[in-house]
Every structure is written in C-alpha cells, then in structure tokens.
Amino acid sequence: MATLEIKNLHAKVDDQEILKGVNLTIEEGQTHAIMGPNGTGKSTLASVIMGHPRYDVTEGTITLDGVNVLDMSTDERARAGLFLAMQAPQEVPGVTNSDFIKTAMNARLDEGENVSLFKFIKKFDQAVEKLKMREDLPHRFLNDGFSGGEKKRNEILQMRMLEPAIAILDEIDSGLDIDALKTVGQNVTEMQDGKRSFMMITHYQRLLDYIKADYVHVMMQGRIVKSGTVDLVRSIDENGYDWIKEEVGIQDERVVPQNDDADEQTVLGSCATREAMEK
Amino acid sequence: MQVSPNNAPELIAPLLNEATYMLYISQGKIQSNTLPEGITITESTPKDALHANFVSDDPLVSHNQSNHDTAITLEVKEGITLDAPIMIMIDGSNYDYTVNITYDIHPRACIDIHEYLYSTSDHTLNYLSQTHVGEQAQVKLIGIANLDLMSTSSVQRLVRSQASSHTEVRTAQLGNGRTKQDVDMDLLGEHAYGEVRTVAVASGNQEVLINTHLEHKAKQTEGYIEHYGVAADESYLGFEGTGKIHKGMSQSNAHQSNNGVVLGEYARLDANPLLLIDEYDVEASHGAAIGRIDEEQLYYLMSRGLSESDAQRLIINGFLAPLKSMMENDVMRDHIQSLLANKTGR
Ligand SMILES: Nc1ncnc2c1ncn2[C@@H]1O[C@H](COP(=O)(O)OP(=O)(O)OP(=O)(O)O)[C@@H](O)[C@H]1O
Ligand SMILES: [Mg+2]
Numbered sequence: 207m208a209t210l211e212i213k214n215l216h217a218k219v220d221d222q223e224i225l226k227g228v229n230l231t232i233e234e235g236q237t238h239a240i241m242g243p244n245g246t247g248k249s250t251l252a253s254v255i256m257g258h259p260r261y262d263v264t265e266g267t268i269t270l271d272g273v274n275v276l277d278m279s280t281d282e283r284a285r286a287g288l289f290l291a292m293q294a295p296q297e298v299p300g301v302t303n304s305d306f307i308k309t310a311m312n313a314r315l316d317e318g319e320n321v322s323l324f325k326f327i328k329k330f331d332q333a334v335e336k337l338k339m340r341e342d343l344p345h346r347f348l349n350d351g352f353s354g355g356e357k358k359r360n361e362i363l364q365m366r367m368l369e370p371a372i373a374i375l376d377e378i379d380s381g382l383d384i385d386a387l388k389t390v391g392q393n394v395t396e397m398q399d400g401k402r403s404f405m406m407i408t409h410y411q412r413l414l415d416y417i418k419a420d421y422v423h424v425m426m427q428g429r430i431v432k433s434g435t436v437d438l439v440r441s442i443d444e445n446g447y448d449w450i451k452e453e454v455g456i457q458d459e460r461v462v463p464q465n466d467d468a469d470e471q472t473v474l475g476s477c478a479t480r481e482a483m484e485k
Numbered sequence: 486m487q488v489s490p491n492n493a494p495e496l497i498a499p500l501l502n503e504a505t506y507m508l509y510i511s512q513g514k515i516q517s518n519t520l521p522e523g524i525t526i527t528e529s530t531p532k533d534a535l536h537a538n539f540v541s542d543d544p545l546v547s548h549n550q551s552n553h554d555t556a557i558t559l560e561v562k563e564g565i566t567l568d569a570p571i572m573i574m575i576d577g578s579n580y581d582y583t584v585n586i587t588y589d590i591h592p593r594a595c596i597d598i599h600e601y602l603y604s605t606s607d608h609t610l611n612y613l614s615q616t617h618v619g620e621q622a623q624v625k626l627i628g629i630a631n632l633d634l635m636s637t638s639s640v641q642r643l644v645r646s647q648a649s650s651h652t653e654v655r656t657a658q659l660g661n662g663r664t665k666q667d668v669d670m671d672l673l674g675e676h677a678y679g680e681v682r683t684v685a686v687a688s689g690n691q692e693v694l695i696n697t698h699l700e701h702k703a704k705q706t707e708g709y710i711e712h713y714g715v716a717a718d719e720s721y722l723g724f725e726g727t728g729k730i731h732k733g734m735s736q737s738n739a740h741q742s743n744n745g746v747v748l749g750e751y752a753r754l755d756a757n758p759l760l761l762i763d764e765y766d767v768e769a770s771h772g773a774a775i776g777r778i779d780e781e782q783l784y785y786l787m788s789r790g791l792s793e794s795d796a797q798r799l800i801i802n803g804f805l806a807p808l809k810s811m812m813e814n815d816v817m818r819d820h821i822q823s824l825l826a827n828k829t830g831r
Contacts (some may be wrong), residue, residue, distance in 0.1 A: 255787050259780065284790035296785035300803020308801060310789040347803070364789060 207371035207480050209233050215266035217254045224250045226428035227266070230444045232372065237404040238439045239414060241439065242425035243447050245460040248407045249293050251425070252374045256290040257283050271370070285314055291361035291378050293407075295476075297349040302329065303343035303360070307367050314368075333366045336396075338389050341399050354381035362393050373397070376403045379413040391416025408418030411443040424450055426459040494818075497603055503816040504599075508550075510584060511576035513554045515808035518604055523565040527558045535589060538645045539615045540668065545640055549613040552587040563619070570597035570627075570813060577602065577610030578633065579658055585613045588626075592619035592647075599813070600628040604662070605636030618646040620674060625653045627811050631824055632660035632687070641667040648674025648703070655811055656686040658693055659824040667696040672706035680709040684808050687720035687752070688828045694708040694723045701730040701737040710741040713807055716752035724756040728769065735766040745775035746804055748797070748829070801829050 210232045216231070217225040224247050232238050240248050249323055253385055254261045255268060255278040268275040270286055271374060298306070309329070311321045334343050337359045349357050358378055365373050375394070394417050398404065406419065414422075422439050424432040431454045432438070441449070451459055493501055493509065493516075501507055508518040508526070520526060541547060559571075575584055582667065590596060604610055617623050632638050638660075646652050657663055670679045679699060687693040699708040708728055716722040728739035743756035758771040778800055786796035802825065812818035 258784055279793075280784060281787040281790050281792050281796075284788055290788055292788075293787070296782050298782050298785065298800065298803070300806055301799045303788075305799060306786065306789070306791075309791055309795055312785075313792060313795060348542070361573045368789060385796075 207234055208213050208403065210403065211269045212255070213267045215254065216250075216264045217250065217261045217269065218264055219250070219261050222462060223264070224261070224428055225254060226461070228429055230423065230430060232403045232405055234403060235400045236421065237398060237406065237419045237421040239419065239422045240407045240425060241409065241422060241442060242404060245458050245462065246425045247428040247461050249376055250428075250461075252290055252376045252405075252407060255374060256280060256288060262265070267330065279397060281313070289365055289368060289370030291358075291365060291373065291374045291375045292378040293351050293380070295357045295361055297352070299347045299350040301348045302345055303348050306348050307364060309424070310364075310368060319480075329367060333363045336366070336393055337363050338386075339363065355386050358382055359386065359390060362390050364395070368395065372400070372403045372405070374407070376407045377409065378411060379408055387412065411439045414439055426448060426454070426462040427457055431456065459484050492573045493574070493631040494576065494578070494603075494605065495602065496826065497576065499816050500601060500820060501572065501574055503814055504572035506567070507574060509574045510537035510555060511578070513580055513582050515555075520571065521567060523562040524571070525560045527560070529556055529558060530732040535587065535617055535762045537557070538617060539643050541643065543641075543667070543669075544642070545639060546613065546667075546699045549583055549585060549591070549611050549641065552582045553583040553613070555582065556585040557775040558589060559644065561588065561590045561594045561596055564593045565591075566595040567597065567610075568574070570599045573598060573600045575579055575600070575602050575610075575612065576602035577608060577636065577638070579608065580704040581609040581611070583611040586613065586615070587615040590616065590618050590622045590624055593621045594619065595623040597625040598627065602628070602630040602638070602640065603634060604632045604636045606633055607809070609637040610636060612638065613641045614643070615644065616644045616652075618644065618650040618652050620647045621649045621702060622647070626655070628654070628656040628737060630656070630658050630660050630666070631666060633665060634661040636660070636662035638662055639665045639667075642669070644670040644679065645666070646670065646672050646674065646679055649676045651678045652680070653773070654679075654681045655807070656683045657811055657821070658683070658695070659828065661691055661828070662818060663692050663819070665694045665696070667698070669698045670708070671702055672708060673702050675703045676705050678707045680711075680809055682709075682711040683713070684805055684826065685712070685714045685722055686805070687715070687722040687827045689720060690718065691720045695725065695731075698730050700738070701739060704734050705736045706734065707738045708740070710747075711744045711807065713805055714745040714754055714758065715748065715801055715805065715829060716745065716754040717748040719751040722752075722754045725759075726757070727759040727761065728763040728766050728771065729761040730769070731762050732763040734764055737764070738768040741770065741771040743775065744804070745773075746801060747775065747777050768774045797827065798826070
C-alpha cells in the first residue's frame with residue numbers, strides 16, 4: 207500500500223525539543239515495534255506523524271510514498287492513509303460512534319458520494335462482533351464513559367472500518383485484560399495482509415506474542431538508539447534497558463532530563479552530614 | 486381570500502403540509518387553520534379574568550398586551566388529549582407587526598404546541614404568547630424562531646401553571662436577526678412542574694438575548710432552566726436565567742444550567758445564572774460552562790479524516806442535542822439541520 211519514511215526528524219513542544227533526529231523507514235507490508243522507557247518520545251513521534259498541532263517540526267522529513275507529509279493537515283494525512291490509535295483516546299460526548307465513523311468514511315469518498323447505509327451497518331456490526339464490543343456501540347457517544355479497555359478496542363474498531371495503509375498503534379495493549387489482548391491481537395493480525403504497514407508502540411513482549419513484528423526499535427532521548435528483530439524484545443523483557451543504555455553510552459534515557467535525583471542526593475547528603483556533625 | 490398552506494413561502498410550506506393541526510398567520514391575519522374538535526379559536530384579547538394572571542412589570546410585555554395587530558385566544562377544553570401537535574406558523578415578512586396569542590388550557594388537557602416564527606424581510610415582529618396551564622394539564626410548548634438577517638424581533642412567552650400541571654417550554658433561536666427572547670413562567674399551584682430549555686445560535690454580527698425567569702409561587706414546585714448556545718463570528722449571545730423561590734414555598738426545586746460554545750476569536754457569550762431563594766427547605770443549583778471547542782477533540786476527529794468543518798459540525802450538533810426533542814417529524818428535523826448548517830457550517 208505505502209512506504210513511510212522518516213529522516214532526521216526533530217520536533218519540539220513549547221520550545222522544548224522532544225524528538226532529536228529520528229530515522230525510520232517502514233516499507234509496505236512491514237510491522238515495526240517501537241519500545242523504550244517512559245518519556246523517551248514514542249508517543250510524540252506518533253503525534254508528529256499524525257500532525258498534532260502542538261508539535262513543531264524543526265528539522266527533517268516525513269514522506270509517504272515520497273510525498274511530503276509535513277505539508278498536510280491532520281485530516282489530509284488520515285485521508286492519505288495514516289491512522290493513529292492513540293494512547294489516550296479522547297471522549298467526545300454528543301457525537302455517536304456511528305455518525306463519527308460514517309462521516310470519516312464519507313470524507314474518503316468524492317464530494318457528494320456517501321457510503322451505502324446497508325454496507326456501513328453490515329461492516330460495523332461485523333467489527334463490533336470481531337472486537338467483542340457491546341452491541342449498542344453505534345449509538346453510544348464516542349468513547350464517552352468507556353472503560354479503558356473499551357476505548358482501546360474502539361480504536362481498533364475504527365481501524366477496521368477505515369482500513370488505513372499505515373496504522374500506528376500507541377500502547378494498544380495497555381489497559382486490556384488478557385482476553386481482550388488476544389481479541390485485539392487477532393484483529394490486528396487479520397489486518398496484516400502483507401500490504402498494510404504497522405508501527406506498534408509497546409512496553410511488553412506479550413503484545414508481540416499475538417502480533418508478529420518484523421523489526422523492533424528502541425527509543426531513548428528522542429531518537430532510535432537500537433534496532434533489531436524480535437530477539438531484542440526478549441532481551442528487554444528479561445534484562446530491562448540498562449544494557450542498552452550502557453551499550454550506547456546513555457545515562458538518562460529521557461528526553462527531558464530530570465535532575466531531581468541528583469538534587470535529592472545533595473540535600474540528603476548535607477542533612478546526613480549535619481546530623482553526623484550534631485551527634 | 487385565504488392563503489392555503491400550499492401558497493405559503495417555499496421554506497415553510499412543507500412544515501405546514503406535514504402538520505395535522507395548524508394555524509397559519511401571515512400579513513397580520515389568520516390565513517388558514519385546521520384545528521381539531523375541543524379547541525376553539527377567538528380573535529380577541531383574552532378574557533379579563535385570565536388576563537389578571539399575566540400582569541407584568543416588563544414595559545414591553547404590557548405594551549404588547551395592549552397594542553397588537555392580531556390577537557387570538559385558543560381555548561383547549563378540559564380533558565382534551567390531542568394525537569398530534571398543533572403547529573402555529575407566524576410569518577412576519579413584509580409588515581411590522583405584533584401578534585398576541587393566548588393559550589387557555591383547561592384542566593387535565595394534554596397538548597403539544599409548535600410555534601414557528603418566520604420572516605424574510607427587514608421588519609419588526611413582536612410576538613407575545615400567554616399560556617395558562619390548568620390544573621393537572623400537560624403542555625409542551627415548542628417555539629422555533631427563524632427570522633431574517635435584517636429583522637428585529639422580541640419574542641415573549643408568559644406561562645402561568647396551576648397545581649399538578651406539567652409544562653415544558655422548548656425554544657430555539659436559529660434565525661439571523663436581532664432577537665430578544667423572554668420566557669417568564671410562574672408556578673402558581675402546588676406540585677406544578679416547569680421546564681424551560683432554550684437553544685440559541687448566534688452568528689454574523691447578530692445580537693441575541695435570552696431571558697428566562699422562573700418563579701416558584703407555590704409549595705413543592707419544580708423548575709428547570711437550561712440554556713444551550715453557540716456564538717460564532719462577531720456575534721453576541723447573552724443568557725440571563727433567574728430562578729426564584731418565594732418565602733414559604735418549601736420543598737421546591739430550582740435548577741439551572743448554561744452551556745455554551747464560542748467559535749472564533751470575536752464572538753462573545755455571557756451567562757448570568759441567578760438564584761433568588763427566600764426559603765430554607767428547598768433544593769437549588771445553578772451553573773455555567775462556557776468555552777471553546779476542545780482542540781484535542783477536534784484533533785481526534787480530524788485524525789480519522791474528518792475535515793475541520795465536519796469535525797466542528799459534529800461536535801456542535803452533539804452539543805446542541807437538546808434540539809432533537811424539537812424535531813418531531815423528518816421534515817422538521819431536516820429543516821432544523823439545514824438552519825443549523827447555515828449558521829455554523831463553515
Ligand atoms: N504536549 C506536551 N507538552 C509538554 N511536554 C510534552 C508534550 N508532549 C510530550 N512532552 C514531553 O516529552 C517527553 C516524551 O513524551 P512522550 O509522551 O513522547 O513519551 P513516551 O515515550 O510515549 O512515554 P510513555 O512510555 O510513558 O508513554 C516527556 O518528557 C513529555 O513530558
Ligand atoms: Mg507514550
């Protein structure tokens with residue numbers, strides 16, 4: 207379907223640089239897993255690809271089959287084939303799931319054309335069944351009052367309905383119980399048809415037990431610092447990230463370094479000294 | 486010669502044709518009507534006894550009470566239940582005029598009234614309705630206003646509710662003209678229930694003022710005021726809601742909410758909810774939530790391919806969901822949707 211190419215991507219929010227030179231190419235049909243400790247820029251990368259208005263790209267390029275993505279608005283990117291299942295999906299009270307998805311599907315058709323109601327309902331019902339969601343889903347307001355797991359499944363339902371060329375799934379496994387994880391895994395696997403590409407952000411190996419990934423990347427300090435195959439995930443699951451930090455010579459893996467530890471130590475130190483002196 | 490609904494302006498003819506019962510007023514007089522048995526219509530000011538209930542300290546109200554071009558009293562007989570709403574269509578085009586309608590709803594009657602105020606010219610329409618709700622009567626009064634850009638209008642609805650009656654007033658201001666709307670409801674009998682729900686959408690450089698006044702003048706009465714609004718472009722929309730519980734009117738409930746969305750940099754929306762309570766043994770609340778469309782919600786919808794205007798339209802339609810209760814048939818629903826799209830669809 208399409209190839210996504212990210213080159214030397216730098217992005218900032220409120221004058222704070224978060225992404226510091228990301229390079230990643232996802233070819234048609236490939237599934238890439240992105241891992242990395244908290245606060246290393248994974249969700250930011252997903253948001254920047256989707257065009258969230260809060261982030262400014264200061265350097266680098268993103269292209270979809272050679273076409274500049276950075277020139278497109280968020281909705282244009284979606285219509286060009288990008289999809290982002292968000293880590294924390296928004297609640298939109300007042301807007302029903304079915305109105306929302308119908309409008310999203312119609313937005314992909316020519317002006318004046320609409321999806322047939324019959325086909326829409328059939329497809330929706332099927333997706334609801336496949337994701338084992340509540341049957342009243344179409345009439346409920348979008349994510350409004352949904353449980354954490356329901357929200358995640360609703361993201362995958364939207365992906366099923368919209369059939370993107372490239373799907374970015376940001377921690378789709380968090381908040382899912384073990385059965386739901388399996389259901390979501392099956393749904394994603396079903397959509398891995400050799401043409402559609404995936405970028406899956408996750409913290410755990412267990413997601414990759416359900417969904418096959420071709421490559422695994424580790425992000426630290428706003429960059430990809432290590433890439434490999436699923437073997438890499440196993441090492442991370444067993445040994446954590448310290449060995450990678452050591453290997454690439456990083457002390458604080460976070461994008462925005464926090465000096466709190468160091469501060470606390472000095473304070474502790476002086477108190478301890480004072481206490482010792484008083485004795 | 487009577488103007489039949491089919492000769493009514495293109496915009497409103499389908500609404501009239503859809504109505505089972507209707508009264509059509511244009512050019513200052515009744516053009517046609519189909520009213521069911523049990524409802525009598527008199528072209529005159531209300532009877533004195535009834536009139537006493539509607540004494541108001543608002544000078545505009547008293548002015549409209551005594552100076553009018555058309556005055557009609559609709560009397561709904563005791564115990565009547567209608568199978569369909571009565572549509573009151575008032576076309577204010579081409580004349581400056583004042584219409585005064587009194588609904589005299591006798592005890593235990595059960596009736597829905599849909600008023601549609603309409604104009605396509607730069608004239609002034611003053612509209613005053615006075616509704617007397619008899620004991621145990623149930624009334625739903627829906628008022629939709631769609632008045633021309635250049636028009637000026639004042640729309641006043643006075644409601645006086647007797648014991649154990651149930652009254653719902655739902656209004657929508659969807660026109661483009663300068664508008665002032667007042668709803669003034671008195672709950673006069675014990676256990677009377679009153680609800681005033683208003684949706685207003687202001688756009689262009691329109692000024693819309695919504696005043697709702699609900700007084701509890703008997704014990705164990707229950708009153709709700711709800712305002713929903715959107716202000717776009719350079720418009721101004723003001724909500725003034727007052728709930729008042731008089732001394733001794735114990736175990737009454739007065740609640741009010743205001744919800745507003747401001748679109749664009751230059752629109753203004755104010756809400757001044759007021760609670761005046763002279764009694765301890767009551768339940769009361771009021772609040773206002775006015776803000777802009779949530780950027781994160783907009784982004785979320787757009788990330789699925791919806792254009793910004795589609796996303797905005799969905800969010801606003803959702804926000805104005807109370808309008809749905811005013812769309813009792815498909816013709817009216819399409820009609821309201823298109824009015825809304827005209828005002829917020831950009
Ligand atoms: N909109 C924002 N405003 C302020 N800071 C931000 C914003 N977005 C990201 N950041 C900061 O950028 C850093 C990276 O955040 P990001 O959400 O990309 O991390 P992550 O790798 O997805 O972490 P996690 O595994 O916890 O989800 C964090 O320090 C975060 O606070
Ligand atoms: Mg994240």
